[in-house]
Amino acid sequence: MIYSFSKRYIVLLFLIFAMSSLCDAKASQITSFYDNFDSDNNGVQGNFTTGFDGWNVTSGNVDLIGNGVWDNYPGNGLYIDLAGTQFGELTTKDFFAPGAYDVIIEAMGTRLSDESDGYYVKFGQNFYNSPLGTFGTHLNIHEIWTISADSQLSIGDSGRSGSRYSGATLMSVSVQKHYPVPEPSTFALTAVALAGLASVVVRRRKAAR
Numbered sequence: 001m002i003y004s005f006s007k008r009y010i011v012l013l014f015l016i017f018a019m020s021s022l023c024d025a026k027a028s029q030i031t032s033f034y035d036n037f038d039s040d041n042n043g044v045q046g047n048f049t050t051g052f053d054g055w056n057v058t059s060g061n062v063d064l065i066g067n068g069v070w071d072n073y074p075g076n077g078l079y080i081d082l083a084g085t086q087f088g089e090l091t092t093k094d095f096f097a098p099g100a101y102d103v104i105i106e107a108m109g110t111r112l113s114d115e116s117d118g119y120y121v122k123f124g125q126n127f128y129n130s131p132l133g134t135f136g137t138h139l140n141i142h143e144i145w146t147i148s149a150d151s152q153l154s155i156g157d158s159g160r161s162g163s164r165y166s167g168a169t170l171m172s173v174s175v176q177k178h179y180p181v182p183e184p185s186t187f188a189l190t191a192v193a194l195a196g197l198a199s200v201v202v203r204r205r206k207a208a209r
Contacts, residue, residue, distance in 0.1 A: 060088035073171075088167065102142065103174075117132050118130055118131040155173065
């Protein structure tokens with residue numbers, strides 16, 4: 001009786017572990033970093049802003065605008081003009097551990113209707129340079145990038161506009177740990193293994209009788 005109970009207990013633990021592994025693989029991704037800039041600089045607009053919670057200004061300068069002050073895109077809270085009086089660059093204060101990440105960046109065109117611009121992203125060994133249109137242009141990028149060493153994320157104005165007073169507009173940045181969804185064949189193999197285990201348990205129970 002003790003032997004039978006132990007076997008059942010082991011099988012139950014195995015089933016729980018297998019199901020939890022599948023659930024983890026399908027779970028929502030964990031956000032490692034997110035900023036929509038609404039709480040930066042104590043939630044107050046500012047030119048040449050440096051009071052960011054999660055960023056350092058590592059080149060040039062940037063403006064934190066919106067909420068009624070230089071509010072090019074009303075209703076979107078605070079956001080970044082990547083060129084204050086110089087083409088600016090922001091770099092995360094935190095380092096990201098090696099691994100794969102979903103990098104999602106929401107950006108808009110410059111505040112002027114006759115100037116287009118762009119921005120670049122650096123993340124470990126990855127580099128992305130994206131053009132942006134004039135005022136009102138909306139561009140979201142979603143890249144899955146792998147970094148091989150502890151790395152910071154940098155975003156800067158590419159200077160395409162030629163004007164140091166009109167930069168790309170940065171609305172939000174999200175960096176999420178990437179968990180690939182298992183292939184259908186993985187689910188099939190797991191199902192076969194569980195079915196085989198269940199069959200063994202049933203046969204042993206019958207033999208015990």
